[in-house]
Amino acid sequence: MKTFDLNDKISAPVSKVAAYVPGEQPGTPDWVKLNTNEFPYPPSPRVREALMCELSDGCAKLRLYPDPVSRRLREAIAHHFCVPAEYVLAGNGSDDILNLAVRAFSDGDKKIVTIDPSYSLYPVLAKIEGSQLINIPFENGLEIPYEKIFSSGANIFFFTNPNAPTGAGFGREAVEKIAENFDGIVLVDEAYAPFSNFSAAELVRKYPNLIVVGTTSKGWALAGMRIGWAIADPALIDVLDRVRDSYNLDRLAQAAGVAAMGDDNYYREFRGKVIAEREETQKFFDSIGWDYVKSSSNFILFTPKDKSGKSSPAAAASLFDFLREKKILLRYFPKEKSVSSSIRLTVGTPEQMKAFKDAALEWSKK
Numbered sequence: 537m538k539t540f541d542l543n544d545k546i547s548a549p550v551s552k553v554a555a556y557v558p559g560e561q562p563g564t565p566d567w568v569k570l571n572t573n574e575f576p577y578p579p580s581p582r583v584r585e586a587l588m589c590e591l592s593d594g595c596a597k598l599r600l601y602p603d604p605v606s607r608r609l610r611e612a613i614a615h616h617f618c619v620p621a622e623y624v625l626a627g628n629g630s631d632d633i634l635n636l637a638v639r640a641f642s643d644g645d646k647k648i649v650t651i652d653p654s655y656s657l658y659p660v661l662a663k664i665e666g667s668q669l670i671n672i673p674f675e676n677g678l679e680i681p682y683e684k685i686f687s688s689g690a691n692i693f694f695f696t697n698p699n700a701p702t703g704a705g706f707g708r709e710a711v712e713k714i715a716e717n718f719d720g721i722v723l724v725d726e727a728y729a730p731f732s733n734f735s736a737a738e739l740v741r742k743y744p745n746l747i748v749v750g751t752t753s754k755g756w757a758l759a760g761m762r763i764g765w766a767i768a769d770p771a772l773i774d775v776l777d778r779v780r781d782s783y784n785l786d787r788l789a790q791a792a793g794v795a796a797m798g799d800d801n802y803y804r805e806f807r808g809k810v811i812a813e814r815e816e817t818q819k820f821f822d823s824i825g826w827d828y829v830k831s832s833s834n835f836i837l838f839t840p841k842d843k844s845g846k847s848s849p850a851a852a853a854s855l856f857d858f859l860r861e862k863k864i865l866l867r868y869f870p871k872e873k874s875v876s877s878s879i880r881l882t883v884g885t886p887e888q889m890k891a892f893k894d895a896a897l898e899w900s901k902k
């Protein structure tokens with residue numbers, strides 16, 4: 537064989553990409569796992585029933601391809617968000633949808649704009665596509681830099697709402713102002729909207745440039761199933777549909793998604809527990825004088841203070857490591873300057889939060 541130089545064969549954009557690094561998934565169940573914003577309670581019992589049904593007769597149905605357009609799932613999502621079914625596209629997790637949007641609406645000339653900090657997957661997707669991602673910092677702490685976004689010249693704006701990793705949520709006024717004034721597509725990434733009191737989904741009938749992206753991973757306890765969606769004007773859905781894999785959701789994901797979307801009562805109750813625990817945890821931070829961003833999500837970005845009352849990247853790293861030793865796992869972003877003195881804490885069960893609070897107190901006195 538001739539000498540083979542792989543580096544020479546990689547496409548120009550991909551040759552410059554480092555893979556996205558997701559939060560750690562430890563291999564054993566003995567961790568207090570508060571690092572990737574999963575739901576702390578099991579999914580609705582209806583999900584199990586739907587999965588067992590899909591697997592009946594010795595899994596005979598698995599011989600057959602799934603519905604390529606996930607019709608029943610699209611209908612269930614549409615019903616949940618009170619929009620017609622042709623406004624919905626289902627994806628293999630919302631990461632799939634974000635990828636479709638980057639491929640469909642950006643290239644070497646058509647740029648993407650986002651606010652810094654936001655979901656750390658966006659820069660990776662942009663690089664793979666050879667697109668430029670413009671990062672505009674929040675103003676005065678946590679205000680949206682509207683004018684800079686509007687004058688950025690970008691083709692699509694990725695708006696994480698509620699924001700990750702800060703947890704701060706913005707309401708209808710903010711989304712409408714952006715949809716009206718931004719000269720391009722506005723994609724609202726609503727992974728955490730189930731824990732806030734606002735979703736922009738209903739606004740898609742008013743704004744033909746708006747895409748609202750959601751997932752069952754955070755608010756429906758189904759991160760392991762990979763179910764996401766885009767809600768938008770049918771003309772936008774049609775473009776995304778051109779780009780996706782022809783069978784982008786498997787049979788089990790479609791069945792689980794339909795069952796989960798149909799059990800609002802269950803999720804209302806258990807989300808209520810998460811929200812109550814979030815408020816309790818914020819009170820805990822108040823009581824020990826640690827700063828945090830008021831959260832509209834199922835996680836809290838907080839800034840620990842060491843024994844002498846100081847915050848710093850070193851203090852955050854120290855607490856993160858101290859907790860890790862105790863098998864309490866949080867998420868720390870040391871390379872992201874705007875949040876390197878802070879740590880992100882997923883809101884878990886009362887028992888998990890007690891373990892976290894006890895250990896944090898112990899560290900603060902050390």
Ligand SMILES: *Cc1c(COP(=O)(O)O)cnc(C)c1O
Pocket residue numbers: 628629630631632655696700725727750751752753754759762763764
């Ligand atoms: C977790 C998360 C996602 C990814 O969700 P999946 O549906 O699991 O792919 C998307 N956006 C944000 C902001 C997230 O935090």
